[in-house]
Amino acid sequence: MKKTLVAIAALAAFGAQAQSSVQIDGLMDAGYQSLNLKGTKVNGIQGNGSGTSQINFRGTSDLGGGLKADFRVETDWSVVSNKANQGTASSTSGDATKLALDKQVNATAGTFGNGELRVGLDQAGIGRIDFGAINFNTLDTLGTGQPYGTAIGGGYGSVSRVDAAGTAVRDENQVRLSSATFSGFKAVLNKSAKQTKANNGASASTSTGLTAQQTAFSTTLGAYDKLGSTEVGVNYANGPLAASYSTLKQDSVSVGTGTTATTVNTLGANYTMGAIKGMFLNQTVKTTTGTVATDTSYNAYSVVYTMGNTELMASTGKLKQDVGTYAGKESKLTSFGANYNLSKTTSLYLRSESIKDDAAVIAAAATTDVSGNTKRTRTAIGLKTNF
Template sequence: MKKSLIALAVLAASGASFAQSSVQIDGIMDAGFQSIDYKGNKVNGIGNNGSATSQINFRGTEDLGGGLKANFRVETDWNTVSNKGNTGSASTPVVAGNETVAAASTFGNGEIRAGLAGGFGAIDAGVVNYNTLGTYLTGQPFGTAIGSGFRTFYVNDAQSTSQVRSDNSVKYTSPSFNGFNASLYYAAKQTKAVDTANTVTNSVTTAYGVKQTSFGGLGAYDMQGTTEVGVNYANGPLAASFSSLKQDFKDVGTGTTDQTVNTLGANYAFGDAKLFGLYQTNKTNTSSVNNKAFSISGTYTMGAVVLMAQAGELKNDVNSTKSKLVALGADYNLSKRTAVYFRAESIDDKAGTVQAALTPATIKGADTKFARTAIGIRHAF
C-alpha cells in the first residue's frame, strides 16, 4: 500500500497547492529460507530477495499546470536479514568502468532521478534505469530474482556486475501512440581522472590500478559512455519491448572495447495463462564476448495461486559452450500486497556466465552447477 505524505512547504500553501504536490513512500520486504549450491559448495539459511528486491522508495510529484508535472524518485535497496549488511561501507574504490555499484544498502543506492513530464513525454536526469531493464521484465515473469536468469543467462548492460542504470545519465521517453513509445538514453564517457595509486594496509597491497576512484563529482572518476535506444508496446493482451544498449569502454581505465547488448522481450495473455519470450545478444567489437541467449516461460493463475516456469539456453560463440536454465515458481497471494512464495532454479553453467556478483569467490566451488531454492514471504507497502 502506498502512503502519500504532504511536504511541509505545501502545508503552508493554499488548499489548491495542497492537492497538487505530494511525496509518496512505497517499497517491498522479502525474506525466507534459501538453499544455494554455488558450483559445488552448498549454503543454507535465511536469506532475502528470493522473489523480489527489498527496497524503499521516496517518490514526489508536483502539478505545474498545463499538463506539465515535476517528479523525482529516490530508491534504496536494503538487506532484510542482516544488520551488518545495511552498514553501507564504501571504503573500497569501485573498479573503473563499473562505478554504479553503490555500497550495500546505503541510502539512495538504487535509481535516483528528477525530471519533467508532459505532452512532450518525459525527461529524467540522475542515475536513471535503462529501458533494457523494462525489456527484461517484459520477457519473463521472475523479475530479477531467483529463476529469472538475471546475471546468469542475461545481462542488463556490459559492466562486470550487469548494472541496471548508469551514473550521470539522462533519459527521454516519448508519449505513447497507439500503445507504442520510444526512449533515448545517454551517459557521457569520462577519461580525465588522475590515476589512483595502490595502497598498503597491514603489509597487504591493494592494486587499485588506473583511474578507479569513484563517489565523486562530474569528471572526478573515469566512466564508460552509454547510449541506448528503446521501443516499447503495450496494448490489450500483448506487450513487447526492444532495447539496444551500447557501452564504450575505450580508454576507461584499461578498457579497449565497445560492447552492445540487444534485448527483445514479449508476453501475451490469454485467459488465466500468460506466455513469455526473451532473446538477447551480447557482443564486443573485438568478439572477445559473443553470447546469444533465449528463454520461454509462462504463468498460470488459479485464484490466489500463480504458477510459473522458465527454460532457456545460452551459447557462448567464443568457445562454443552452452549453459542451460530451468526454473519453477509459485505464489500464494494472501492479499493484494502479501504473498508466500516458492522459487527454484538450476543452471548448468558450462559457458561460464554466472557472475561473481551472484557467486562470491569466498564460497564458490569448482564445478558448473548453480542452483537456488527459496521459500519465503513478500510484502509490498
C-alpha cells in the same frame, strides 16, 4: 488590507500544497534459500528471493497545463543483515585479509539512495525528460520477456542480464528522454557520457587502509573516469500483447586502463490468453576487449498460469557462446516458481532455478571446479510484501 494579503498568501500556500504530493512505498522480501554452486553448498535465511527489498520516496508537483515535475529516491536494503545496511567501507583491523573481508561484509547495500535516483519533467501528450542514476529500459524489457525479473528463476547475472557486466540495472550521470504513449507505443533514449579526463596516476592509500580508485565517483566532472552508456528502447502494450526491445551500448575504452566495449540487445514479449500468459526473451551480448571478442545468444520461453490466488510459472532457456573461449558451448536454464497471494500486496513464494553452465557464464571465480561440476542450483521459499 494586511489581513486580506495574509489570507491570500495562506490560500496560495494551501493551493500550492494541494498540487504537490509525496508518497512512501516499497517492498520487503526474505525467506529460506539453498545454493549449490558447482559442488559448493550453502543454505540459510536470505532476502530477495522473489523481488528486491527497497523503500521509495516519490514526489509530484502539478505545474499546470499538463506539466508535472516529479522525483524518485530508491534505497535497496537487506532484510536479514544489519551490517549489510550500515554502509561501512572501513575497518579498524590492521590485517589486510580481514580488512578485505570486512569491506565485503560491511557493504553499502543499505546506503540511502543507492537505487534509482531521478528528477524530471513530464508534459502530458508529449513525453518527459529525467536526470539522475536511472534504470535502463532493458530492465523493463527483461520483465516483459520472463516472470522473475532480476530474482531467482531467470538466471539474472549469468544467462540473462541488463548491463554489460551483468551486475547493474542503471548507470550514473544519465539523461533520459521518453515519449508519451501513442497507440500503445513508447520510445526511450538513455545517455550517460563517457569520462576519460581523470589523472591516470597510481591510486593512493587512505588513512583507513582503503584505496582511492581512479574510477571512483566524484561530484566534480573530470575528477573521475566512467564508462559511457547509450540505450534506445521501444515498448508496446495494448490489450493481451506486450513487447519491448532495447539496445544498450557501453564503452569503457580508455576509461583508465579499460579496453572493453559491449552491446546488449534484448527483446521481450508476452501474450495473455485468459489464465495463461506465454512469454519469450531473446538476448545477444557482443563484447570486444582489445582484439578479443565474445558473443553470446540467449533464448528463453516461460509460461505463467493463474488459478485463483495461486500463480504457477515455469521457464526454460539456452545460452550459446558463439564466439570466444567456449565457442559452441551452451548453458541451459530450467526453473519454476509459485506465488500464493495472501492479499493484493502480500504473497508466499517458491522459486527453483537450475543452470548447467557448460558455457562458463556464472561467477568467473567459480567457473572451474576440479570435479568437473558445471551446475548451479538455487531454491528459495519466502514471504514478499509490498507497502
